[in-house]
Amino acid sequence: MLETNLILYLIVGFLGAVLGSFLLHEYDKYGKVTTGLKLRSTCDHCGAQLKVKNLIPIFSFLMQRGRSTCCNKSLSYKYLFSEIGLASFFMVCFYFNNLTTIGLLFPALLLIALIDEKFKEIPLVLNIYLILWISLNSNVSENLISAVLIGLFLLSLYWGYLFLKKTEGLGLGDVILLVSISLYYGFPEIFYLITISSCLLLLKIIVLQKYKDQHAFGSWIVLTFGVFILFQESYVSAN
C-alpha cells in the first residue's frame, strides 16, 4: 500500500513539475513575437535547441548543477522554483483530495494575475480554460440568469465608458472573467466578489498614488475568487 501511495505522489508531483515548467514557458514567451510553433525550448543564453534530457523538470536542473549543457552558463533559478513549487502544490492538493478543484484552478488564476499585471490583458485561452473548469465544477444552469445580468451590466459599463471617455474603462477580458465567475457563484456572492476586488484595486491605487496609470483589474478579481474558493473548500472539508 505504501509503495502504491508513494508512486501516486511521485506521479502527481511530476505532473505538477511539468505544468510548472510549461506555465513558466508560457509566461516568459507571452507578448513576444514568435515565428511558428516551437515544440522544443531553446537555451536562454546561446539559443541552441535543448535536448530531451535537458527538459526533464527539476532533475535536469539538478543533474546539470544549474548550468546549461550547450554553453555552460548558469541557468535562472526561476525554472527550479516554478517546477518544485507546482510539484509540491500538486502533492499537497492530492493529499487534501483537492487536485481537481484547487490544483487545476490555482495555477491558471496565478497565470492570469501575472500576465494581467504585466500586460494589462487576460489571454482568451485562460478565460476559456476557466469557463471549462467552472462548467465541470459547478451547476452552471443554476446561475445562468445572474451571469446574463452581470454580463449586461458590465457591457453597458464598458460601452458607456468607451462612449464618454473614448477609452476602455475595463477590459473585455475582465468582463468575460466576471461573467464566468458569476456562473460559478451567482447572486449575492458575485456582488461581494466585485465589491471586494474593486476595493482592493482602489486601495492599491491610493497607496501607490498612481491615479493616472492604467491598472490591471483581472488580477484582483482572480485573487478574490481564489480566496473565496479556499474558504469554501475549507468550510466544506470542515463539515
Ligand SMILES: [Zn+2]
Ligand atoms: Zn546555451
